[in-house]
Structure formats: structure tokens, C-alpha cells
Amino acid sequence: MGGYILKRLGLALAVALAVSMIAxxxxxxxxxxxxxxAGEGARQADIELVRHTYGFDRPLPVQYVDxxxxxxxxxxxxxxxxxxxxxxxxxxxxxxxMLLGLxxxxxxxxxxxxxxxxxxxxxxxxxxxxxLALAVLGQALPxxxxxxxxxxxxxxxxxxxPVSGSDTWQHFVMPTIxxxxxxxxxxxxxIRAGMxxxxxxxxxxxxxxxxxxxxxxxxxxxxxxxxxxxxxxxxVQLGFLLxxxxxxxxxxxxxxxxxxAYQSITFKDFPVxxxxxxxxxxxxxxLTLASDIANAWLDPRIRVS
Amino acid sequence: xxxxxxxxxxxxxxxxxALAGLLAIAAPALAxxxxxxxxxxxxxxxxxxxxxxxNVRIGVIIGANVWDTLVYLDPKTNEYKGLLxxxxxxxxxxxxxxxxxxxxxxHNGEDFDADSVVYTLNFVANPNNKVVTQANVNWxxxxxxxxxxxxxxxxxxxxxxxxxxxxxxxxxxxAKYYAEVGPKGQNTKPVGSGPYRVSNYxxxxxxxxxxxxxYFKHSPKGAAKINKVEIRFIPxxxxxxxxxLSGNGDLIMYxxxxxxxxxxxxxxxxxxxxxxxxxxxxxxNTLANTPTPAxxxxxxxxxxxxxxxxxxxxxxxxxxxSRVLHSQCFPSQFGCTDxxxxxxxxxxxxxxxLLAEAGFPNGxxxxxxxxxxxxxxxxIINNLQQVGIKAKLTFSQYAAMRDAIRAGKASLTHQTWGxxxxxxxxxxxxxxxxxxxxDVTKDKEVEELLKKGNNxxxxxxxxxxxxxxxxxxxxxxxxxxxxxLPVYYVASKDLNFEAYPDEMVxxxxxxxx
Numbered sequence: 001m002g003g004y005i006l007k008r009l010g011l012a013l014a015v016a017l018a019v020s021m022i023a024x025x026x027x028x029x030x031x032x033x034x035x036x037x038a039g040e041g042a043r044q045a046d047i048e049l050v051r052h053t054y055g056f057d058r059p060l061p062v063q064y065v066d067x068x069x070x071x072x073x074x075x076x077x078x079x080x081x082x083x084x085x086x087x088x089x090x091x092x093x094x095x096x097x098m099l100l101g102l103x104x105x106x107x108x109x110x111x112x113x114x115x116x117x118x119x120x121x122x123x124x125x126x127x128x129x130x131x132l133a134l135a136v137l138g139q140a141l142p143x144x145x146x147x148x149x150x151x152x153x154x155x156x157x158x159x160x161x162p163v164s165g166s167d168t169w170q171h172f173v174m175p176t177i178x179x180x181x182x183x184x185x186x187x188x189x190x191i192r193a194g195m196x197x198x199x200x201x202x203x204x205x206x207x208x209x210x211x212x213x214x215x216x217x218x219x220x221x222x223x224x225x226x227x228x229x230x231x232x233x234x235x236v237q238l239g240f241l242l243x244x245x246x247x248x249x250x251x252x253x254x255x256x257x258x259x260x261a262y263q264s265i266t267f268k269d270f271p272v273x274x275x276x277x278x279x280x281x282x283x284x285x286x287l288t289l290a291s292d293i294a295n296a297w298l299d300p301r302i303r304v305s
Numbered sequence: 306x307x308x309x310x311x312x313x314x315x316x317x318x319x320x321x322x323a324l325a326g327l328l329a330i331a332a333p334a335l336a337x338x339x340x341x342x343x344x345x346x347x348x349x350x351x352x353x354x355x356x357x358x359x360n361v362r363i364g365v366i367i368g369a370n371v372w373d374t375l376v377y378l379d380p381k382t383n384e385y386k387g388l389l390x391x392x393x394x395x396x397x398x399x400x401x402x403x404x405x406x407x408x409x410x411x412h413n414g415e416d417f418d419a420d421s422v423v424y425t426l427n428f429v430a431n432p433n434n435k436v437v438t439q440a441n442v443n444w445x446x447x448x449x450x451x452x453x454x455x456x457x458x459x460x461x462x463x464x465x466x467x468x469x470x471x472x473x474x475x476x477x478x479x480a481k482y483y484a485e486v487g488p489k490g491q492n493t494k495p496v497g498s499g500p501y502r503v504s505n506y507x508x509x510x511x512x513x514x515x516x517x518x519x520y521f522k523h524s525p526k527g528a529a530k531i532n533k534v535e536i537r538f539i540p541x542x543x544x545x546x547x548x549x550l551s552g553n554g555d556l557i558m559y560x561x562x563x564x565x566x567x568x569x570x571x572x573x574x575x576x577x578x579x580x581x582x583x584x585x586x587x588x589x590n591t592l593a594n595t596p597t598p599a600x601x602x603x604x605x606x607x608x609x610x611x612x613x614x615x616x617x618x619x620x621x622x623x624x625x626x627s628r629v630l631h632s633q634c635f636p637s638q639f640g641c642t643d644x645x646x647x648x649x650x651x652x653x654x655x656x657x658x659l660l661a662e663a664g665f666p667n668g669x670x671x672x673x674x675x676x677x678x679x680x681x682x683x684x685i686i687n688n689l690q691q692v693g694i695k696a697k698l699t700f701s702q703y704a705a706m707r708d709a710i711r712a713g714k715a716s717l718t719h720q721t722w723g724x725x726x727x728x729x730x731x732x733x734x735x736x737x738x739x740x741x742x743x744d745v746t747k748d749k750e751v752e753e754l755l756k757k758g759n760n761x762x763x764x765x766x767x768x769x770x771x772x773x774x775x776x777x778x779x780x781x782x783x784x785x786x787x788x789x790l791p792v793y794y795v796a797s798k799d800l801n802f803e804a805y806p807d808e809m810v811x812x813x814x815x816x817x818x
Contacts, residue, residue, distance in 0.1 A: 035704040044711075044742045046439055081352045082508060083489070148543055155551045163547045164539055166510075253539040255510045262540055263350065263509060268704070 001296070008292050012285045019281040024064050024274060032056075033080075033268045054080065067274065077271035081264065086271045089260070090279060096166050096256035097249070100175055101242045105234060107180030108187055113230075115184075116191025117223060123196060131192070135185035143244075147178040147251045164253035175252045179245060183237050187230055194226030228298055235291035239284035337555040338799040338817045342533040345556045345810070346545045350509045350538040355491040356476050357429050357436045365474065365726075366810045367536070370514060372476035372497035375403055375422065376468055377525045378728065380805045383637065385468055386525040389417060389477055389498070398463045398762050399446070405454040409521050411479040412502040419450040424480035426458065434488075441474040441725070465762050466639075466729040473726060500529040500813035511537045514812065529813040546795070549574060555797040558810065562624045565793035577794045578626040579804025582635045582726055585681065587613075587785040588710070588718040588737065590745040597671040597716035599663070606782035608659040609717075610649035612692040617651075618684045619788045626791030626804075632775045633734060633786045637806065640730035640758060640771035646779035656692040668693020675699070675719040676706045678790070682719045685787075711742045718745075721790060726807040730771050731759050738778060746783045 034051035051057045055066070070077065076087040119131035154174060155163045165171045198204060199222055207217045242257070249258035257276060264272040337344050351359040356368030377388040387393070390403040409417040426448035429436045436442050444467065446459040460467055482496050495503040501514035514534040522528075539545050546564055548554035550571065560568065560576075569576040589600050589609065599605045615629045631648050634641035660668060673689075673696040675682040686696050696717060699709070709715045724732040738744055740752045751774050758770035778784060796802045801816045 032704060032708055035707055083353065083358070083492075148547075151544070151547045151551075156547060159551065163551050163553060164544050165537070251541045251544055253537065253541070253544060255507070259540070260509065266349070266540075267352070 004296055005293060008289055012289045016278075016282055016285050019285075020068065020274075020278050021064065023277040023281075024067065025060065027270055027273055027277075028060055028063070033270055071275075071278070076275050079264075079269055079272045081267040081269040081272070086275050089272065090257065090275055093255065093257045093260045094279075096254055097242055097245055097258060100172060100179065100245055100249070100254065100256060101238055103172060103176040104180035104183060104241050104245075105238050107176050108183040108237070109230075109234065111181070112184040112187035113191060113223075113227075116188045117195055117218060119188070119192040120195030120199060120226075121218065128192075131188060135188045138181045138185045141182075143178050143182045144247050144251055146181065147174065147248060150174045150178055151251075164251075166252075166254045166256070171252070171254070175245075175248050175254055178251075179241055179248045182244075183241055186233060186237065190230055190233060191223075191226055194229060195222055198222045198226045229295075232291040232295045232298075235287045235294070236284075239280075239287040242283055243280045337797060340533075341531055341817075342535055343531055343555045343800065343812060343815060344548075344553065345534060345536045345812075346539045346548055346554050347536060347557075348538070348540050348542065348545070348559070352437075353488065353492040354495045354503065354506060354512065355478075355488045356474060357442070358488045358492070360437050362808060363536070363538075367512065367514075368474070368476055369499070369809055370501045370534070370812050371495060371499045371503055372478075373409075373499050373524070373526070374472050374476055375405075376472045378469070378472040379525060380807060380809070380811075383728065385472060388472075388525060389422070393468075395762070396457075399460045401458045401460075401467060402451070403456050403458070405456065406521065406523070407454055409498055410519060411482070411496055411498045412517060413479065413482060413496045415479040415481055415496075417477070417479070417498055418453050419456045420480040421477050422456045423448045423450045424484060425478045426475070428478075428483065429475070438474070438725070441470060444470070463760050463762055465759075465764075465767060466727060466731050469727050469729050469732075500524070500526055501534060504533075509538060511535065526811075526813055530816045531812065534812045549795050549797075555800055556794065556802065556810070557796075558792060558794045558808075560793040560795050562622075562793060565624075565795060568795045573798055575796050575798050575800075575802075577796060577802060577804050578624065578791050579794070580626045580628065580789050580806050581723070581792050581808050582637075582728075582806050583721055583723040583790040583808075584630060584633065584635055584733075585678070585719065585721045585787040585790055586630070586633050587685070587787060588715070588720050588745050589782070589784055590710075590713070590716050590718075591783065592713060592745055592747060594713050595716060595745075596714060597669070599665060599669050599671070600716060602663045603781060604659040604663040605665065607649065608656040608663070608692060609689065609694065610782050610785045611652045611656040611659070612694065613685055613688045613785060613787070614651040615787060618681060618688075622680055622684055623678075623788055624791055624793075626793075627788050629788050630786040632779060633737065633784050634730045634775070635724060635728075635733065635789065635806070638724065638728050638730045638733060639764075640768055641733075642768075642772050642775060643779070644772060646776045647782075648779075649782070649785070653688075653692050660693060665693070668695065670695045670697070671716045672697045672699055673717040673719060674701070674706050674709055674715045676701060676703045677721060678719075681787075685719060707743070710745065713745075715745070719787075723808075726809070728807075734771070734774065734778075735759060737784065738774070746778075748777070748781070748783065751777055751783070 034047050034056050055063060078084065079086050079089055082089060115131045115134065119128045122128055151163055151174065154161045161170050161173055204217060204222055207221050245256065246258035246261050249256045250262045260272065261276045347363045349361050349363055351361055351364035351367065353359045354367055356364060356372060373389050375388060375390040377386045379386055389406060389409065391406050393401055393403045396402050405419060411417060426445055428434055429442045430445035430447065444460050444464040446461045449457045451457055478491065479496055483491060500517055500520050502517045503512060504515040505513040516529040516532050520528040545557045549557055552573065565576045568574050589606055591601050595601065619627045619629055632641060632643035632646055671694065673682065673686060675698065679700055682698060686698060689696050710718055722733060735755045736743055738746060738751045739755050740747055754770045754774035758767045761767050792808060794804055799818050801818055
């Protein structure tokens with residue numbers, strides 16, 4: 001087990017490093033940051049000054065190594081746009097995004113577990129097909145479009161919820177639904193498949209033969225076993241939701257990491273963008289690693305191969 | 306079937322239970338009029354609230370509402386009026402003297418006097434302090450105190466537009482406070498002397514302004530009437546519109562025409578459109594290394610000018626508030642005129658004839674760069690296509706487009722320019738024809754004329770020089786002036802609101818109906 005963890009850890013570090021390098025290059029290739037920083041009316045001399053001040057005139061590998069070295073020493077640089085240290089700026093926004101990510105994953109589980117169970121229990125009935133339709137819809141509907149539909153219904157027509165902002169819990173309802181619904185289908189299909197397999201198993205037949213109530217059989221005996229892979233998937237999905245909240249946070253003007261990412265892309269704020277990408281990739285890598293280890297712990301076949 | 310054997314509850318019951326949880330009582334939205342608060346949404350957040358350390362429009366708007374300037378340009382009469390200054394006089398070509406008003410206090414109680422002006426101007430004029438838009442301040446040589454309420458400002462060169470800047474981006478900070486906290490402190494806890502003061506600020510999220518109860522009586526701006534202004538930064542325009550539709554917003558701006566047309570049908574909203582100082586024009590690259598050498602031929606350039614149906618595009622696409630331009634500047638700018646300049650009417654037959662004469666009877670292929678109002682660019686491309694010019698569109702961010710222009714890679718550019726709302730032609734034409742990086746003509750004669758206009762304080766000399774420059778540009782079709790760009794505002798029906806060409810949102814003037 002120890003060897004397996006070490007191997008995964010090494011791989012995770014390599015992934016994080018590769019992501020940081022690709023992100024660094026892509027961000028630099030997307031346009032000249034000096035011109036963006038200097039603004040619309042800047043003269044050539046102003047731009048040259050900016051380019052030199054921020055070190056954009058050095059070769060890319062030099063800039064990358066310099067950045068990596070500083071990052072490893074805990075110096076995350078200063079936001080070009082907001083002119084304050086990047087790390088506190090990013091960390092201050094992390095709370096909102098974490099809250100949104102966690103509530104979305106809970107929402108996704110809250111709808112996918114019952115629906116997945118229902119679909120398995122009433123397999124091939126209209127309920128199963130309805131659940132399938134909901135899952136396909138969730139996967140196919142772009143979440144920004146779903147978000148606009150929610151706003152139209154819940155804010156403009158019914159006046160139940162505020163359109164945008166992040167001040168109260170009501171502000172989180174629509175973003176949670178929009179983001180969580182997108183993550184739900186994967187869980188739903190996994191639970192359905194797991195449940196169908198488990199429900200066929202001998203120990204379930206035994207449990208039913210003992211005369212246990214149907215609910216006890218399904219939730220206590222079957223679901224517990226069917227849910228094991230879901231735990232691992234949840235970890236990965238959480239990382240995915242944190243990274244995928246850029247669009248949702250922008251639409252709902254939630255003052256989180258995704259919104260900050262959007263702003264820094266608009267203003268070519270490289271230090272902030274770079275650190276957000278780094279932070280999100282590290283979170284994603286850590287969660288994937290955790291899920292790998294959890295899987296290996298639960299299923300010895302994985303760590304042996 | 307297996308499900309029969311299990312015999313669980315009817316599925317309909319489960320679905321019904323899920324829906325029941327969603328039922329709640331609909332609460333009506335709070336309108337801004339009820340709590341005397343204007344809710345304004347804008348898509349960008351300023352990098353700093355200190356007007357000298359940011360370069361987006363919302364920062365300029367906050368600046369004018371929270372701070373005051375030495376002079377005020379009345380947007381209705383285009384006259385200069387004393388704001389923090391009582392009066393002023395031009396002493397010589399490079400010297401202005403100001404008599405200041407007494408008894409004005411900043412929001413933190415600090416007194417306004419000559420020290421405020423001298424400290425602020427000398428601070429921002431120093432390039433080491435890195436004011437973001439250097440063009441706003443780099444004309445200032447220094448400010449000197451002549452008395453407690455008297456200052457002298459000298460300019461480095463002859464700078465006719467000085468008052469224009471002193472009425473616009475050059476706000477006055479409280480000397481003691483600014484010396485103590487600097488631009489960073491002015492950003493976290495902004496202190497000005499304007500009709501509104503900042504009561505709450507969360508960077509990147511929102512800023513709340515409250516009426517300044519001690520605002521001085523004789524200000525030409527006038528005191529604020531509405532108690533509070535809540536500015537929220539909402540990046541998505543659909544969301545902004547949703548806030549308006551749900552009754553939680555009172556004002557948004559830069560609404561696309563199609564959305565504004567929709568909003569006009571909503572009973573609780575009003576749509577106000579206004580012309581802005583931003584002009585659209587087409588740059589034609591005639592430099593030695595132009596990717597489209599055909600553009601060096603005057604007949605080809607004239608053909609392009611005749612090919613574009615500006616009247617129809619303005620009417621059908623650009624929309625209310627826009628007008629067709631015949632000179633590459635905003636008509637109210639000092640020195641801007643289209644008198645005596647060649648006008649190019651829409652005439653595709655003539656355009657084709659000119660192209661044939663130039664040796665392109667079947668037209669030619671070229672590329673057009675653009676960065677905003679894509680639908681307008683597409684209309685232009687369509688017009689060019691009709692006379693045989695096939696222009697391929699490269700649509701990109703401003704910075705990328707500007708790279709291409711400066712590298713000489715752009716043939717045609719659908720360009721726009723807002724002159725920083727400076728009402729003087731020196732903020733516009735010299736950028737494009739003054740021989741600097743964005744000049745794709747580099748015509749020596751035009752350059753000389755512009756220099757003459759820029760370096761004189763005699764209004765007649767300036768006017769004449771600019772007129773000759775603009776005439777030469779038009780006669781040679783060095784560029785194609787297109788139209789002015791309008792801005793659409795969507796406001797709550799309850800709000801009295803007026804749109805101005807300088808795109809300034811004057812909260813202090815607004816009232817409830």
C-alpha cells in the first residue's frame with residue numbers, strides 16, 4: 001500500500017507541474033500582457049515601461065522558472081490589476097467557491113441517489129426512463145443556459161430568489177442547482193448500475209427471504225454496497241465543480257474564485273490567473289489522489305495491479 | 306416483471322412530495338425608490354477607486370461622483386464653470402492661475418485649500434508615482450502655492466487642452482490624508498469632496514455611495530438628491546438585465562440594441578439612448594509594407610468610402626442616438642469640423658467604376674480587423690462584397706488587434722475611439738495621424754498641420770490647422786469616418802435620468818419621479 005501511495009503521489013506532483021507549465025505558456029501566448037496592462041490610450045513608451053517593469057521582456061522559460069521558484073518559496077506575486085498580493089486575494093474568494101462546490105455536490109447527491117435507486121428498483125419502467133431523460137438533460141443542457149432558465153423562472157416570474165450576489169443563503173440556491181444538476185447524471189447512472197448489480201446478489205435474496213421490509217433491504221443492504229464507487233467519484237467531481245464554477249459564478253455574480261478568474265482573464269492579470277489555475281489543479285490532483293487511495297484501500301485488486 | 310414483485314409505493318406519490326418542498330409565498334421585489342437607493346450594475350470592477358490608478362469607465366464615473374475637480378464642464382452648455390476653483394486666468398502660454406473657493410471640506414473633515422491642489426498635482430505629475438493613464442497628467446510641469454487659496458499650474462509644453470483635463474480626470478485629493486495613506490489608502494478608504502461619499506467598498510464586488518450632507522452650496526454640480534447609490538459589479542449582461550426585470554435594479558448601461566428593444570416593451574422599465582463621444586472609423590493601411598498594396602491607390606480608397614452605406618447601417622444596425630460622420634472626430638470637440646472636406650456618398654456603381662479604373666475590375670481580397678460591434682463590421686464586409694472587395698474578418702481582443710496594427714499586419718481596421726471624453730480634437734486625430742505607432746498613413750503634411758494645432762494656444766490658429774489636416778485626410782480618403790456610437794441605458798421607470806455624450810453617469814442630478 002505504501003509503495004502504491006508513493007507512486008500515485010509522484011504522478012500527482014508531475015501532473016501539477018505539467019499543468020502549471022501548460023497554463024503558464026497558454027496564458028502568455030494569449031496576447032501581450034504589457035499592452036493589456038497599459039490600457040487603451042497608452043503610448044509605445046508606456047508599454048515598453050510596463051513590459052520591462054513586469055519582466056515580460058525576458059524569454060518565456062526564464063519567466064517560468066522565476067515564477068516557479070518564487071511560488072515554491074511561498075511568494076505568489078502581486079495582482080497586476082488590483083495591485084495587492086495575489087495569495088490573500090485568492091484565498092479570500094476561496095470560501096464562497098468551496099461553499100458553492102460543497103453545496104452543489106450535496107445537491108447532486110441528494111437528487112441522484114434517490115433517482116438512481118428508483119431507476120434501479122423500477123428498472124425498464126417509465127420511472128427508469130424518466131430518470132434517464134433527466135440525466136441526459138442534465139448532461140446535455142449547458143449550465144449557463146440552465147442558469148438563465150432558473151433566473152427567468154425563480155427570479156423574474158416568481159420573485160422567489162434574488163438574481164445575483166453572494167450575501168445570503170438565498171443567493172446560493174440557483175447557482176447550487178445549476179452547478180449540481182450538471183454533476184448529478186454521472187452519480188445517477190453509477191448508482192443505478194451499482195444497485196441493479198447488487199439487487200441481483202444472493203445476500204439480497206437472503207435478506208428478502210428473512211422477511212425484512214423492502215426499505216431496509218434497499219437502503220441498508222443494497223445501497224451501502226452500491227454507493228462505494230460513488231464516494232470516489234464524489235471526490236473527483238468536487239474538484240471538477242470547483243474548476244467549473246467560473247461560468248456559474250460569473251452569471252450569478254457570486255464573489256468567488258471563478259468570478260476572480262473571469263476578471264483576471266479579462267484584465268490579463270497573469271499572477272492571479274496563474275495562481276488560480278495552480279490552486280485548482282492542486283485541489284483537483286489532491287482529490288483525485290485521495291479517491292485513488294480510497295479506491296485502492298477499498299478494493300485490493302487495484303493496488304496489486 | 307420484477308417491479309411487481311417488489312410492490313413499493315406508487316411512483317406518483319414520490320414525485321408529488323418532491324415538488325411540495327418548492328412551494329413558497331412569492332415576495333414582491335424591493336424597488337429602489339422605496340428605500341431611496343439607486344441600484345446600478347456594471348460589468349467591470351475598477352482596479353482602484355483612486356481615479357488616477359485605474360482606466361475603466363466605471364472608475365471615471367465613481368471619480369466624478371465622489372471627487373471634485375478645479376473646474377467643471379457643464380454638459381448642457383459645454384461651458385467651463387468654477388468648481389473647486391472660483392476663477393482662473395491664462396497668464397501666459399504655459400501658465401494658469403486659479404483662485405480657490407474657501408470653506409470646502411473633504412468627506413473626512415479635512416479642509417480644502419491650495420495645499421490640496423499643489424500636493425495632488427505634484428504627486429500625480431511625478432512619473433515615479435505611476436499614474437495609470439500618463440496622458441492625463443504628463444502635461445503638468447508643476448503646481449505652486451501662491452497663497453492659502455491661490456495656485457499656479459505650469460505645463461511642460463504649450464497645452465491648450467489643460468482645462469479640459471482639469472475638468473475631467475484630474476481630481477483633487479485631500480493633501481494630509483493622501484500624503485498619509487497614498488493611492489492604496491485612497492482605494493481602501495476613499496476620501497473626496499464630491500456630492501457622494503463612499504460608505505462601503507468591497508473590491509471586485511460592490512461599492513456603496515451615500516449623499517454628502519455637507520456638500521458646498523455654490524457647486525455647479527449641485528448637491529445629490531437621492532440618498533444612496535449601490536453599485537454592483539455584475540459581469541454578465543443577461544444577469545444585469547435579469548436584475549432589472551426582477552425589479553432589483555434601477556440602472557444599467559451599454560445594453561446591446563436588441564436587448565434594449567426588448568426592455569422597451571417592459572412596463573416597469575424605460576430605455577434611454579444617447580450619442581457618445583466614441584466614434585467608429587476605418588483605418589486604411591497605406592504604409593510601404595501594407596499587406597494590401599491596392600490601398601495605396603487613391604481610387605481604391607475612394608471606392609471603399611463610396612461602397613459603405615453608412616446611412617442605412619446607422620439607421621438599421623447602430624441605432625438611435627448615432628449619426629453619420631464625414632470627419633474623423635466627434636463634432637463637439639474643439640477643432641473638429643467637416644467643412645470643406647470631401648464627402649463620399651453611398652454609390653456602389655461609382656465604387657465599382659473607381660476599382661476598374663485602378664485595375665481591379667473584379668475587386669480584390671483583403672483582411673479586416675475588428676474588436677467590438679461585430680454586427681457593424683459584418684455589415685461593412687457585406688457592403689464591400691457588393692463592389693467586389695472580399696474582406697476576411699479577424700475579430701479579436703483589443704490588445705491583439707493593436708499588436709497586428711502596430712506590426713503592420715492589418716490592412717483594414719474597423720476602429721473606434723472615445724478620446725477619453727476629452728472635448729478637444731487633440732485627443733483624437735493626432736493618435737491616428739500624428740506619426741506615432743497607431744498611424745498607418747504617416748503623411749508628413751498632416752503631421753505638420755496637427756503639430757501646429759497642438760502647439761498653439763491661439764484658438765483661431767488651432768482651428769485652421771485642424772481644419773486643413775482633416776480636409777487633407779478626407780480628400781485623400783486616408784481613412785473612412787463612419788459614425789458615432791450610441792449607448793443604451795435601461796432604467797427603472799421611477800428614475801429621472803439623462804444621458805450625455807461623455808458617457809458620464811451623474812448620480813447627483815438624478816431624482817425619483
